[in-house]
Each structure stands twice: as structure tokens, then as C-alpha cells.
Amino acid sequence: MTPNAVASLIVLALPAGYALLCWFSPFGPCRACDGTGNHVTWWERRQARVNPHRKPRRRIRRPCRHCKGTGARLRLGRRLHNSGRRLHHDGTR
Ligand SMILES: [Zn+2]
Structure with a gap:
């Protein structure tokens, strides 16, 4: 395979992979609380920066x-x- 074919395959595979990810797992972890569901205060954000391995x-x-x-x-x-x-649903009924 030529490098151009490899590059175009990668460019075509990335959106397809993301579409599959969105299909099988539509929800991702919340970025504000890292998926814990807890409200994160500025103090906890600062502590997480100081020690990133705490539970x-x-x-x-x-x-x-x-x-x-x-x-x-x-x-x-x-x-x-x-x-x-x-x-589509609202436009075609
Ligand atoms: Zn959250």
C-alpha cells in the first residue's frame, strides 16, 4: 500500500470509529466531575492537581x-x- 492509501484509510476510519463509539456507548464520563457525579469545589480541584492519584x-x-x-x-x-x-421527524410528519 502506498502512504497515500494508508493516510486516506486512516482519515476514513476515524469518523467511522467515532460513529460506532457513539452508537454502542452514547454516554461518556462527565468532564466536570470525572464521572463521579459529585459537585467538585475549587479546593478539591486544587487537591486533585497536587495529588492526581487520590481516590x-x-x-x-x-x-x-x-x-x-x-x-x-x-x-x-x-x-x-x-x-x-x-x-427529520419534525419535518416529515
Ligand atoms: Zn458531572
């Missing part, structure tokens, strides 16, 4: 406002897919 808190005392305490967020590709499906 995250298990019990939820105040839910994260980005994911409402679930620790999961909808991936960007899935959000685009859902909005496209909604637009």
Missing part, C-alpha cells in the same frame, strides 16, 4: 450541575445524531 469520593453529597449527579454526559456525535433525527 475519588464515593458518596454523593451535592450533585454535579453539569450531569445532575449521574456522572454521564451525551457524546457530541450522539447529540448531533439526535438533533438530526428530531429535525
Whole structure:
């Protein structure tokens, strides 16, 4: 295979892989709380920067406002897919 064929294969495989990821696993970990569902204060963010290997808190005392305490967020590709499906559904009924 020529280098150009390899490069174009990679360029074609990346979006297909992301689409498969969004299909099989539409939710990713919340970026604000790292998937714990806990509200993270500035002090905890600072402590995590000082010691990145400490264990995250298990019990939820105040839910994260980005994911409402679930620790999961909808991936960007899935959000685009859902909005496209909604637009198609609303436009064709
Ligand atoms: Zn969160």
C-alpha cells in the first residue's frame, strides 16, 4: 500500500470509529466531575492537581450541575445524531 492509501484509510476510519463509539456507548464520563457525579469545589480541584492519584469520593453529597449527579454526559456525535433525527421527524410528519 502506498502512504497515500494508508493516510486516506486512516482519515476514513476515524469518523467511522467515532460513529460506532457513539452508537454502542452514547454516554461518556462527565468532564466536570470525572464521572463521579459529585459537585467538585475549587479546593478539591486544587487537591486533585497536587495529588492526581487520590481516590475519588464515593458518596454523593451535592450533585454535579453539569450531569445532575449521574456522572454521564451525551457524546457530541450522539447529540448531533439526535438533533438530526428530531429535525427529520419534525419535518416529515
Ligand atoms: Zn458531572
